[in-house]
Amino acid sequence: xxxxxxxxxxxxxxxxxxxxxxxxxxxxxxxxxxxxxxxxxxxxxxxxxxxxxxxxxxxxxxxxxxxxxxxxxxxxxxxxxxxxxxxxxxxxxxxxxxxxxxxxxxxxxxxxxxxxxxxxxxxxxxxxxxxxxxxxxxxxxxxxxxxxxxxxxxxxxxxxxxxxxxxxxxxxxxxxxxxxxxxxxxxxxxxxxxxxxxxxxxxxxxxxxxxxxxxxxxxxxxxxxxxxxxxxxxxxxxxxxxxxxxxxxxxxxxxxxxxxxx
Amino acid sequence: xxxxxxxxxxxxxxxxxxxxxxxxxxxxxxxxxxxxxxxxxxxxxxxxxxxxxxxxxxxxxxxxxxxxxxxxxxxxxxxxxxxxxxxxxxxxxxxxxxxxxxxxxxxxxxxxxxxxxxxxxxxxxxxxxxxxxxxxxxxxxxxxxxxxxxxxxxxxxxxxxxxxxxxxxxxxxxxxxxxxxxxxxxxxxxxxxxxxxxxxxxxxxxxxxxxxxxxxxxxxxxxxxxxxxxxxxxxxxxxxxxxxxxxxxxxxxxxxxxxxxxxxxxxxxxxxxxxxxxxxxxxxxxxxxxxxxxxxxxxxxxxxxxxxxxxxxxxxxxxxxxxxxxxxxxxxxxxxxxxxxxxxxxxxxxxxxxxxxxxxxxxxxxxxxxxxxxxxxxxxxxxxxxxxxxxxxxxxxxxxxxxxxxxxxx
Numbered sequence: 243x244x245x246x247x248x249x250x251x252x253x254x255x256x257x258x259x260x261x262x263x264x265x266x267x268x269x270x271x272x273x274x275x276x277x278x279x280x281x282x283x284x285x286x287x288x289x290x291x292x293x294x295x296x297x298x299x300x301x302x303x304x305x306x307x308x309x310x311x312x313x314x315x316x317x318x319x320x321x322x323x324x325x326x327x328x329x330x331x332x333x334x335x336x337x338x339x340x341x342x343x344x345x346x347x348x349x350x351x352x353x354x355x356x357x358x359x360x361x362x363x364x365x366x367x368x369x370x371x372x373x374x375x376x377x378x379x380x381x382x383x384x385x386x387x388x389x390x391x392x393x394x395x396x397x398x399x400x401x402x403x404x405x406x407x408x409x410x411x412x413x414x415x416x417x418x419x420x421x422x423x424x425x426x427x428x429x430x431x432x433x434x435x436x437x438x439x440x441x442x443x444x445x446x447x448x449x450x451x452x453x454x455x456x457x458x459x460x461x462x463x464x465x466x467x468x469x470x471x472x473x474x475x476x477x478x479x480x481x482x483x484x485x486x487x488x489x490x491x492x493x494x495x496x497x498x499x500x501x502x503x504x
Numbered sequence: 505x506x507x508x509x510x511x512x513x514x515x516x517x518x519x520x521x522x523x524x525x526x527x528x529x530x531x532x533x534x535x536x537x538x539x540x541x542x543x544x545x546x547x548x549x550x551x552x553x554x555x556x557x558x559x560x561x562x563x564x565x566x567x568x569x570x571x572x573x574x575x576x577x578x579x580x581x582x583x584x585x586x587x588x589x590x591x592x593x594x595x596x597x598x599x600x601x602x603x604x605x606x607x608x609x610x611x612x613x614x615x616x617x618x619x620x621x622x623x624x625x626x627x628x629x630x631x632x633x634x635x636x637x638x639x640x641x642x643x644x645x646x647x648x649x650x651x652x653x654x655x656x657x658x659x660x661x662x663x664x665x666x667x668x669x670x671x672x673x674x675x676x677x678x679x680x681x682x683x684x685x686x687x688x689x690x691x692x693x694x695x696x697x698x699x700x701x702x703x704x705x706x707x708x709x710x711x712x713x714x715x716x717x718x719x720x721x722x723x724x725x726x727x728x729x730x731x732x733x734x735x736x737x738x739x740x741x742x743x744x745x746x747x748x749x750x751x752x753x754x755x756x757x758x759x760x761x762x763x764x765x766x767x768x769x770x771x772x773x774x775x776x777x778x779x780x781x782x783x784x785x786x787x788x789x790x791x792x793x794x795x796x797x798x799x800x801x802x803x804x805x806x807x808x809x810x811x812x813x814x815x816x817x818x819x820x821x822x823x824x825x826x827x828x829x830x831x832x833x834x835x836x837x838x839x840x841x842x843x844x845x846x847x848x849x850x851x852x853x854x855x856x857x858x859x860x861x862x863x864x865x866x867x868x869x870x871x872x873x874x875x876x877x878x879x880x881x882x883x884x885x886x887x888x889x890x891x892x893x894x895x896x897x898x899x900x901x902x903x904x905x906x907x908x909x910x911x912x913x914x
Contacts, residue, residue, distance in 0.1 A: 301803070303799065303802065303803065306798075306799075306802065308713060308714060331805055331806070331807050332805065334802060334803060334804070334805040335804070335805030336805075338803060338804060338805075339799075339803035339804075340803075341796060341799060341800065341803070343796060345794075345796035345797060345799065345800040346800070347797065347800060347801075347815060348797075348818075348819065357804075357814065358804040358805070358806075361804075361805070361806050361807075361810050361814075362805065405800070408800075408804060409803065409804055411804075412804050412805055
């Protein structure tokens with residue numbers, strides 16, 4: 243693995259001069275960032291530094307916050323997703339998302355996965371793609387005998403893997419994960435982490451996490467955010483995870499990962 | 505160090521005060537609940553008290569004088585003969601013009617003989633409490649005042665009361681027309697208010713931005729829910745009866761003698777009345793749908809409409825239905841707006857469609873309670889029971905449907 247700045251691989255997402263505002267408050271300023279395909283990129287940093295805001299801007303989930311707007315560009319496969327003629331719905335089909343709290347639909351396990359396919363116009367027999375998605379999410383063996391049961395009847399970790407299966411079913415290129423393990427116990431967390439490693443062969447994953455060990459364990463690249471004195475989030479450092487954790491270039495990164503922050 | 509030599513004692517003292525306080529509060533809350541239940545029981549008892557009881561009935565002409573065998577066993581021609589010989593020729597012709605005697609069946613003719621010639625009239629009616637606890641007094645009074653009357657226990661709410669239409673004699677009056685009128689009005693109310701109300705709630709919760717205009721709209725809806733119903737009656741009179749009379753009377757379809765005082769006008773007025781309550785309830789139900797559900801849907805590339813239709817609405821529907829039940833329950837008992845939009849107080853023709861003239865149960869009740877004869881108060885009480893039963897069964901039906909739906913989605 244090489245430094246993303248010099249990587250010969252074409253990045254899948256390039257953010258340039260990205261600033262995100264809530265009303266007049268600038269929550270994130272001037273982020274330049276490249277996401278390498280088929281790798282796991284972790285975003286770490288203290289609370290309130292805009293990690294989730296940046297993550298959500300990658301698939302335009304911030305559009306639903308009325309006062310929120312972004313400047314700068316986010317290029318996905320060479321296309322600025324904030325251009326006027328881009329359909330945010332299609333962006334979200336290509337860039338899926340898994341949330342902090344498991345949020346399966348109040349439907350059966352099968353329908354949870356199948357619904358995304360149906361709304362994307364896939365008709366007819368869905369049991370095969372549903373099985374495939376559940377297998378990919380390492381959930382199939384646990385639920386194959388009760389696909390008709392409600393998704394809400396599963397345990398927290400299973401629910402989160404169901405949400406991952408749901409995201410995988412629509413065949414996105416990228417999966418955004420916003421602190422996917424913060425509501426789970428250590429064993430369920432470990433399962434999700436194994437799953438992420440497995441998925442990174444076929445998908446690009448961007449994960450926001452509070453847990454530095456987690457970032458160190460699962461990610462290939464790490465980016466560290468912090469707050470400027472004006473409370474705007476800034477990106478401090480970006481590099482290979484091993485590099486960031488062993489040999490940070492910036493003092494602020496070092497303070498944070500060694501626990502001397504704040 | 506030992507500031508508190510006997511901590512156990514202190515703790516138990518505090519505990520005792522706390523327990524006493526909680527006991528006092530508990531009994532206050534229990535009393536208010538008990539009071540509410542008591543009032544409800546008194547209300548129902550007083551209605552039941554009037555709806556049942558002994559009556560003294562006197563026939564104007566004894567059936568035995570008309571024929572030696574009981575009326576029910578007479579043939580059609582024999583009955584027609586009795587009618588012809590006992591009615592004035594004018595009355596005979598009038599009834600014949602309404603529907604020829606030969607076209608009526610035997611049962612109807614028996615009813616006709618009973619109501620026109622035998623004319624059983626209730627000369628005295630007693631409440632249930634007197635009937636149960638003081639029968640001697642009733643018997644004494646009967647023997648003294650009406651020696652030729654017969655004493656009968658009467659449930660004023662009975663099958664013929666429900667089957668008959670309006671009549672000027674309380675013994676023959678019924679609520680069939682009013683039940684049909686009420687059901688028609690409720691049907692139209694739901695058909696008008698439910699889609700508009702849910703639509704408005706979806707707009708306000710899911711689409712409307714947080715700007716001044718929407719805040720004004722919201723405030724107005726909240727206030728409209730508290731506007732007295734008679735105001736809606738005036739509104740309905742002005743808009744649906746007067747303004748749009750051409751449409752609400754059915755004149756545009758070529759039959760307009762009702763002048764807009766139709767079921768349609770009443771239903772629309774009730775729809776307006778229930779709309780604000782329905783919108784507020786639906787909004788609350790939609791607001792209660794967790795945002796994580798919307799995000800989950802958007803996160804896999806659903807459009808706004810797909811999210812609303814597949815996730816927000818199904819999750820909110822039980823709450824919306826509860827709100828609709830409440831709103832419709834209010835509408836079913838409303839009287840004032842119906843009086844204003846022109847409910848007929850005397851009508852004995854069942855409504856045949858939305859362009860018919862109508863009456864409704866609360867109108868009948870109101871109408872009967874204002875009459876001077878005691879018997880009308882008895883049938884008013886019976887009609888109140890009918891209204892309550894109708895209301896409860898509609899609600900039960902709606903609740904069963906809702907619960908079935910809830911079980912299906914979860």
